[in-house]
Amino acid sequence: MSHNVNNDVGKMIRKYRRARNYTQEELGEILQIDQSYLGRIERGEINITLDTLTKIAKALGINPALLLETKQNVSDQSRAKILEKIDSQLLTLNTSELMIVHNMLREVLQLKKI
Template identity: 40%
Template sequence: MNERELLAELGQRIRAQRKAIGRTQEQLALLANVDRSYFGAVERGERNVTFTTLCRLCAALQCDVAALTNGLPPIEQG
């Protein structure tokens, strides 16, 4: 999995968690103290977030970092 695919997968997981808790992008961005357009880019896999930003997003998403990153990157056997 290349970097672009990893970011896209993380963005999809973030979007799924946001929808699961019934929040809009604007609400989550406000809670995480990030710009809404930046948050949208994260969900689209266009931004590589720092660990501290990921932690703020997870707090707003009511989950821990492990919930969003489990299995990333995939471990190749062999």
């Protein structure tokens, strides 16, 4: 099976859209594009321009590069899914909440060393 960038980008768009609790319709309204077009993007059915990718990223409040990241180098799929869930949950937090989570994680990892 060949690697399909459109599918990967579409999955990342869906992931970040859901993390922001947007429906396809809501994000489509923000972007001023039809919901069905956004659905086709998320399913990897069409190529999008860098301009469109940038507009989507801006609407989602993320760096466009995040939409181009793939997990193809992660051999353990269950590990990748867990990391994706954690990432999606962290996206919903504000800066002070992220700092709290970061401090807690650092403490847990310190305990692991003991």
